[in-house]
Amino acid sequence: MALLDAETEHRTQGGPGLPQQRRLVTDLPGPRSAAILARKADAVPAGVGHTVPVAAVAAGGGVVVDADGNSLIDLGSGIAVTTVGNAHPKIAAAVAAQAAQFTHTCFMISPYESYIEVAEALNRLTPGDFAKKSALFNSGAEAVENAIKIARKHTGRQGVVAFDHGYHGRTNLTMALTAKSMPYKSGFGPFAPEVYRAPMSYPFRDGLTGPDAAERAISQMEKQIGAGNLAAIIIEPIQGEGGFIVPADGFLPALADWCRANGVVFIADEVQTGFARTGHMFASEIFGVVPDLITTAKGIAGGLPLAAVTGRAEIMDASHAGGLGGTYGGNPIACAAALAAIDVFENDGVIERAQQIGTILTERLTAMQSQDPRIGDVRGHGAMIAAEFVDPETNAPDAALTAAVAQAAIAQGVIVLTCGTYGNVIRFLPPLSIGDDLLIEGLDVVAEALAAA
Structure with missing residues (x-):
């Protein structure tokens, strides 16, 4: 400039x-x-x-x-x-201090404490009173891709369901998950296979109660895919790019219950809704659902590129050593920013x-x-x-x-x-x-x- x-x-x-x-x-x-x-x-x-x-x-x-x-x-x-x-002053100070100390070693080569501290904070803050683990990445789309990888490895299944109006990213797999063609998908195919779509609860347009909308989605999944073929469903608790669609009460809990009954991993994409944006630390709390896996990014680090997958320890541990990671995932400067941002979220009202x-x-x-x-x-x-x-x-x-x-x-x-x-x-x-x-x-x-x- x-x-x-x-x-x-x-x-x-x-x-x-x-x-x-x-x-x-x-x-x-x-x-x-x-x-x-x-x-x-x-x-x-x-x-x-x-x-x-x-x-x-x-x-x-x-x-x-x-x-x-x-x-x-x-x-x-x-x-x-x-x-x-x-x-934000806390984030700016944390970034400057970390940049003066070291900017990169690659966590997969020489680990550092700030990555672990971010994981510990996410394990503590995300919904669910059970053992959790977190892996850090660079973007929301990357977190979504890794959540799908983890769910497939854990279940030994391949099918994944996303929902009408959903948005999950611009990479090949996340384009397949994303519903809207223009501008996100048009001309960029073919897309990743074994991705299916189910109807979303959209009260303004479908007029259905949450349980009725869930029954419609579950019936379609059972008839067109089969629960035994599904590794995961992925859903935004409040859809972002799709139009800030808030599902009717009872929709998300019914889906989560069905997933648990059928061994399907329930993934909440909280990339846009996470970290106080909805007046709760995570939007899943509004609807009383506890995801098996939760993806986060955007507000996590006050403007620096960072993302995460957090979830049940037994699911997160499904991957073999070396199966998760990335050169920049959990970059130390981004981790420093995230720790400062989490301090603000927890303590500054x-x-x-x-x-x-x-x-x-x-x-x-x-x-x-x-x-x-x-x-x-x-x-x-x-x-x-x-x-x-x-x-x-x-x-x-x-x-x-x-x-x-x-x-x-x-x-x-x-x-x-x-x-x-x-x-x-x-x-x-x-x-x-x-x-x-x-x-x-x-x-x-x-x-x-x-x-x-």
């Missing part, structure tokens, strides 16, 4: 000390961001897109600042990654803050819904809330309206993200470090964008 002038550099010191305000000094993109994005177009493949037309130079609290000095309200957290806030943010989001969006039938549904938990936009006459998904609202909000300096199988959901994922005033201002902008759409 080119050096900033003194005024811009002063404005763009990152972390919580960054001025917490929405401030547009140029249209987006400004000239500096436009120049950087032009370089991106020349140097980076077209397949690597971007949502917000800015080049970020600093972030903290509830804002992202670009190269032109524009300050945008952050309601996306880098897709639920900077949950504790960007450049962020779970309670997620609940407060959820109340603000839900009350405001529900009030908007009462005045505008184009908002068909408001759903979610904690600081993971979504609004689904529809044609009020037919209830059909309205992707065009959703895109227009999101684009208008971004143009006014509020970062929002869309999602959903039908592209008709705006998701709200603010960092838990955002202040009430900034959050409410961001919602005001979204409301104005919807009124004008």
Whole structure:
């Protein structure tokens, strides 16, 4: 990045000390961001897109600042990654200290204590009062792939069930697990075999109770695959990219019970829902389910790349020595960041803050819904809330309206993200470090964008 002038550099010191305000000094993109994005177009493949037309130079609290000095309200957290806030002081200090000590040895060559400490913390924090073990990786998709490997090795079976609207990653196996074709799968096949799909509980659209939706899914699995052929089912307790779909009460426990009765490993993909995002340390707790294996990433390390599979010790131990691992898995700098982030999650009131943010989001969006039938549904938990936009006459998904609202909000300096199988959901994922005033201002902008759409 080119050096900033003194005024811009002063404005763009990152972390919580960054001025917490929405401030547009140029249209987006400004000239500096436009120049950087032009370089991106020349140097980076077209397949690597971007949502917000800015080049970020600093972030903290509830804002992202670009190269032109524009300050945008952050309601996306880098897709639920900077949950504790960007450049959190504890994480920044831990990263700097570890980088000065050593940056890599490869845990499979020369182990180090911080990897073990992260594993111990995950074993303690994740649902379930039984012996657990954890293995560390680099990304959510990598954690999912390894969870499937472990389940197959443990059961001696090959079949895996994922669910409608689910998202699990962009690698070959995780593309097979992911439901949505565009932009994640189209043209990238063939995909990994022995992956099947079952219907998800989607109360807004299917109207089924949790037990009835579970019976539908279980019947399909038994008839089309056979329980004896299944190694695992994998499911997001609240679906992320699929549209923040919250299953009806009773759906997940019924699936978990069926898995236990049939020797099928129940994998909870908590990559997006984990680490206080839903107002609980893990979303599985909301539904009273205890996964056999749980995958985590995103918020685990405050912005550094780290992921994990945690689960029952007897399942995790199924692999032969050398069957799990990776060159960078559990990198010491990422582990240091994770330990600092876990300290924040446990001791700095962020779970309670997620609940407060959820109340603000839900009350405001529900009030908007009462005045505008184009908002068909408001759903979610904690600081993971979504609004689904529809044609009020037919209830059909309205992707065009959703895109227009999101684009208008971004143009006014509020970062929002869309999602959903039908592209008709705006998701709200603010960092838990955002202040009430900034959050409410961001919602005001979204409301104005919807009124004008």
